[in-house]
Amino acid sequence: MRSLIAxxxxxxxxxxxxxxxxxxxxxxxxWTRRYAGEASCVVRPGSTEEVAAxxxxxAGHGVPVVPQGGNTGLVGGxxxxxxxxxxxxxxxxxxxxAAPVIxxxxxxxxxxxxxxxxxxxxxxxxxxxxxVAAHAAAxxxxxxxxxxxxxxxxxxxxxATNAGGIxxxxxxxxxxxxxxxxxVLADGSVVSDLSGLTxxxxxxxxxQLLTGSEGTLAVITAARLRLHPAEQAGAVxxxxxxxxxxxxxxxxxxxxxxxxxxxxxxxDGAGLDLVCRIxxxxxxxxxxxxxxxxVEIAGPAQAAAGSVDLNRLAxxxxxxxxxxxxxxxxxxxxxxxxxxxTESIAAAGVPHKIDVAVPVGxxxxxxxxxxxxxxxxxxxxxxxxxxxxxxxxNLHVNVLGPDPADDRVDIAVARLxxxxxxxxxxxxxxxxxxxxxxxxxxxxxxxxxxASIKAALDPAGLxxxxxxxxx
Amino acid sequence: MRSLIAxxxxxxxxxxxxxxxxxxxxxxxxWTRRYAGEASCVVRPGSTEEVAAxxxxxAGHGVPVVPQGGNTGLVGGxxxxxxxxxxxxxxxxxxxxAAPVIxxxxxxxxxxxxxxxxxxxxxxxxxxxxxVAAHAAAxxxxxxxxxxxxxxxxxxxxxATNAGGIxxxxxxxxxxxxxxxxxVLADGSVVSDLSGLTxxxxxxxxxQLLTGSEGTLAVITAARLRLHPAEQAGAVxxxxxxxxxxxxxxxxxxxxxxxxxxxxxxxDGAGLDLVCRIxxxxxxxxxxxxxxxxVEIAGPAQAAAGSVDLNRLAxxxxxxxxxxxxxxxxxxxxxxxxxxxTESIAAAGVPHKIDVAVPVGxxxxxxxxxxxxxxxxxxxxxxxxxxxxxxxxNLHVNVLGPDPADDRVDIAVARLxxxxxxxxxxxxxxxxxxxxxxxxxxxxxxxxxxASIKAALDPAGLxxxxxxxxx
Numbered sequence: 001m002r003s004l005i006a007x008x009x010x011x012x013x014x015x016x017x018x019x020x021x022x023x024x025x026x027x028x029x030x031w032t033r034r035y036a037g038e039a040s041c042v043v044r045p046g047s048t049e050e051v052a053a054x055x056x057x058x059a060g061h062g063v064p065v066v067p068q069g070g071n072t073g074l075v076g077g078x079x080x081x082x083x084x085x086x087x088x089x090x091x092x093x094x095x096x097x098a099a100p101v102i103x104x105x106x107x108x109x110x111x112x113x114x115x116x117x118x119x120x121x122x123x124x125x126x127x128x129x130x131x132v133a134a135h136a137a138a139x140x141x142x143x144x145x146x147x148x149x150x151x152x153x154x155x156x157x158x159x160a161t162n163a164g165g166i167x168x169x170x171x172x173x174x175x176x177x178x179x180x181x182x183x184v185l186a187d188g189s190v191v192s193d194l195s196g197l198t199x200x201x202x203x204x205x206x207x208q209l210l211t212g213s214e215g216t217l218a219v220i221t222a223a224r225l226r227l228h229p230a231e232q233a234g235a236v237x238x239x240x241x242x243x244x245x246x247x248x249x250x251x252x253x254x255x256x257x258x259x260x261x262x263x264x265x266x267x268d269g270a271g272l273d274l275v276c277r278i279x280x281x282x283x284x285x286x287x288x289x290x291x292x293x294x295v296e297i298a299g300p301a302q303a304a305a306g307s308v309d310l311n312r313l314a315x316x317x318x319x320x321x322x323x324x325x326x327x328x329x330x331x332x333x334x335x336x337x338x339x340x341x342t343e344s345i346a347a348a349g350v351p352h353k354i355d356v357a358v359p360v361g362x363x364x365x366x367x368x369x370x371x372x373x374x375x376x377x378x379x380x381x382x383x384x385x386x387x388x389x390x391x392x393x394n395l396h397v398n399v400l401g402p403d404p405a406d407d408r409v410d411i412a413v414a415r416l417x418x419x420x421x422x423x424x425x426x427x428x429x430x431x432x433x434x435x436x437x438x439x440x441x442x443x444x445x446x447x448x449x450x451a452s453i454k455a456a457l458d459p460a461g462l463x464x465x466x467x468x469x470x471x
Numbered sequence: 472m473r474s475l476i477a478x479x480x481x482x483x484x485x486x487x488x489x490x491x492x493x494x495x496x497x498x499x500x501x502w503t504r505r506y507a508g509e510a511s512c513v514v515r516p517g518s519t520e521e522v523a524a525x526x527x528x529x530a531g532h533g534v535p536v537v538p539q540g541g542n543t544g545l546v547g548g549x550x551x552x553x554x555x556x557x558x559x560x561x562x563x564x565x566x567x568x569a570a571p572v573i574x575x576x577x578x579x580x581x582x583x584x585x586x587x588x589x590x591x592x593x594x595x596x597x598x599x600x601x602x603v604a605a606h607a608a609a610x611x612x613x614x615x616x617x618x619x620x621x622x623x624x625x626x627x628x629x630x631a632t633n634a635g636g637i638x639x640x641x642x643x644x645x646x647x648x649x650x651x652x653x654x655v656l657a658d659g660s661v662v663s664d665l666s667g668l669t670x671x672x673x674x675x676x677x678x679q680l681l682t683g684s685e686g687t688l689a690v691i692t693a694a695r696l697r698l699h700p701a702e703q704a705g706a707v708x709x710x711x712x713x714x715x716x717x718x719x720x721x722x723x724x725x726x727x728x729x730x731x732x733x734x735x736x737x738x739d740g741a742g743l744d745l746v747c748r749i750x751x752x753x754x755x756x757x758x759x760x761x762x763x764x765x766v767e768i769a770g771p772a773q774a775a776a777g778s779v780d781l782n783r784l785a786x787x788x789x790x791x792x793x794x795x796x797x798x799x800x801x802x803x804x805x806x807x808x809x810x811x812x813t814e815s816i817a818a819a820g821v822p823h824k825i826d827v828a829v830p831v832g833x834x835x836x837x838x839x840x841x842x843x844x845x846x847x848x849x850x851x852x853x854x855x856x857x858x859x860x861x862x863x864x865n866l867h868v869n870v871l872g873p874d875p876a877d878d879r880v881d882i883a884v885a886r887l888x889x890x891x892x893x894x895x896x897x898x899x900x901x902x903x904x905x906x907x908x909x910x911x912x913x914x915x916x917x918x919x920x921x922a923s924i925k926a927a928l929d930p931a932g933l934x935x936x937x938x939x940x941x942x
Contacts, residue, residue, distance in 0.1 A: 203940075205682070425672065
């Protein structure tokens with residue numbers, strides 16, 4: 001290991017090879033503190049060429065590599081496995097020669113000029129999402145992905161996980177923003193296309209293959225990202241609903257009948273009540289409801305007409321006792337009930353947080369069966385709060401009460417999602433926490449094809465071992 | 472071969488295994504007639520299960536498979552190689568036991584109900600693009616891809632080639648419409664996810680990997696496709712420009728300043744003149760120009776305001792002598808100058824047609840160097856007509872004069888595109904015609920990674936041999 005660290009020091013400079021145990025431990029622990037692993041050292045390369053040299057050196061020593069962006073993941077995908085971890089049955093994964101090297105993208109944070117004609121920008125993998133957003137906004141453009149971890153989450157990390165967020169119904173997930181990447185393969189070779197050209201086909205789209213691959217196929221060092229015209233906000237509305245079924249129905253009508261939908265969030269009534277109780281916010285509507293639909297509308301139609309067309313909203317079935325706000329302050333006030341959910345739940349206890357996706361048409365059935373499923377898991381009394389991105393079927397199931405270490409709850413919820421044609425993981429990714437669950441929502445042939453691709457591009461199994469694919 | 476045909480007959484029924492030489496030759500010849508190959512037979516399976524059984528049978532006999540949709544491709548990707556063809560140096564491609572079996576998707580043409588809440592529809596691989604469009608329109612929705620071959624081109628074929636068309640600047644290419652696929656791998660195993668869930672990550676996105684893979688990794692049998700709200704047309708405008716540089720500049724200003732851009736096409740002045748000469752259409756503007764920009768605007772802002780905002784167009788720099796039409800008839804009349812280009816060029820001779828992509832910011836330099844490049848190719852006097860999708864940098868270079876069989880013209884144009892940071896292939900794909908050219912616009916490591924993926928998923932090299940990857 002010493003000789004590898006010496007090589008890495010030559011490559012990146014001594015200031016950027018960190019091997020103090022305390023410092024390394026900071027990088028090797030994720031921010032949920034549920035996942036902490038063992039790393040030989042942390043290296044922070046300053047260029048794609050340095051990343052390539054680092055990967056060649058690690059490959060030469062048979063030492064695994066864990067790529068790391070902002071380390072804001074929730075499923076253990078951005079930290080190494082714990083000491084003593086060994087692949088279960090990897091086809092070509094012998095025991096590693098030493099604990100992994102964490103390759104941090106923090107120094108790869110450059111931003112190129114905004115290209116207005118192409119509507120694109122080139123960003124380093126270590127640039128933060130808020131940094132990209134501000135850079136785009138200064139040129140009158142908008143980056144399509146926005147999420148709570150925006151100040152820490154990076155371009156590389158969000159591509160590796162295909163991060164979603166609140167604007168996915170308008171702009172798609174990170175995948176839809178990626179017009180190309182530069183990345184280093186396990187053997188240190190570099191693939192790159194930052195031309196921004198996305199029409200047609202000149203072979204397999206490696207940028208799209210790497211999007212969502214969670215660091216198991218390559219280390220992304222830069223990306224060409226799509227930008228969208230910036231649009232002034234139009235309106236935010238909060239509608240009461242009798243439950244998930246009614247919320248889905250209302251969402252569908254608004255989607256078809258009202259242009260410029262920017263965001264649509266579902267909130268369990270119990271969640272909104274909890275926010276009010278914990279934060280002291282006043283209930284937003286006169287009465288209480290079993291569920292709420294929060295919708296933001298913003299775009300060219302509102303700008304052209306000068307205001308949101310309330311007749312269209314009424315025609316779409318918006319209940320009379322809904323709140324509709326068009327001022328910046330009023331819109332932010334309605335968003336607060338959604339944005340303060342996570343802190344309110346955390347204040348009430350240590351929750352199970354299960355991130356699943358269910359087809360929109362099955363959301364009502366899924367929600368209807370959820371309470372009984374969790375009760376039947378046998379982990380004890382539970383308070384259940386569901387919220388999430390209704391238009392893409394991505395729900396966050398929060399369960400308070402059962403021992404946080406008792407994964408029967410998580411398993412029951414993931415299996416219920418799979419039983420409704422859904423997926424055991426969504427915007428949080430698979431990471432280390434859900435690798436064994438993939439087969440619940442995916443044909444065996446698909447997992448096998450994924451393993452073949454992994455073995456083809458990383459035959460020694462050195463990139464992010466234990467993440468995504470079942471050992 | 473006889474025993475394979477007998478097996479295929481058991482699988483698909485005798486009516487759907489075609490082995491009459493004349494019939495087979497029809498399927499084995501593309502519509503340009505430049506590519507004609509040899510096939511053992513044609514099979515038209517009626518279900519994914521039948522496709523899987525067909526592929527298992529072919530794999531068992533070591534016989535290659537050529538997947539075929541509408542057979543509208545221009546680069547030889549949808550027909551088998553000529554008799555006697557052998558892979559040059561395929562890593563794992565022994566000489567095939569017999570000529571390929573063409574697997575036609577024509578019978579896999581079913582369309583599921585339009586899912587308004589999800590904004591999606593499930594379509595069989597053999598459904599035509601115009602069929603999907605009509606099905607969507609009946610539910611008030613729009614399919615985002617439209618192209619001249621819409622009545623023959625299929626869902627499967629357009630996914631395999633990541634087809635583009637005239638609305639790519641608004642909706643993206645076919646890739647952006649694909650929310651999932653069902654596909655059969657070379658060994659007959661089936662991968663499938665038609666849930667329509669695209670938020671987040673549960674592993675490598677095989678649907679995105681297959682998009683643009685030109686039938687070399689799997690046979691697509693069905694797809695989950697995104698739909699968009701249907702929007703009434705707003706306006707079509709035709710602006711004169713001093714050349715490509717001015718056309719790009721005007722496009723950039725319209726893109727930023729005017730909402731709801733649906734299409735933007737570049738046309739060489741010589742092309743528009745030729746259309747008028749051949750078809751008898753009257754010149755659209757008072758004077759003649761070196762170049763033209765055709766733009767369509769349609770969307771919620773126009774609908775909300777009741778009309779197109781001419782002040783915005785003026786502010787964006789639209790020349791006074793441009794034509795602006797807002798009636799259905801007037802808009803169609805302006806589109807005719809673009810749509811009748813192909814037939815007009817064909818009436819004037821047999822052209823070289825080179826499909827390339829160049830970053831939008833480099834289009835002007837590319838066009839400025841084109842005439843000299845073609846002259847220097849040494850293939851004789853040439854009439855050059857360039858048109859294409861300016862917003863995504865996808866140009867069709869048509870060259871009349873030089874012997875159609877003299878590929879020095881094609882090579883010179885593709886190399887010029889590569890020299891400007893572009894790609895040697897775009898919406899027509901790579902097919903058989905450009906496999907040797909990939910290295911001009913792609914790092915060797917990328918081609919090598921592609922070959923690794925191909926070898927991982929199709930180790931015997933049975934799927935569409937000779938297409939996409941250099942032998």
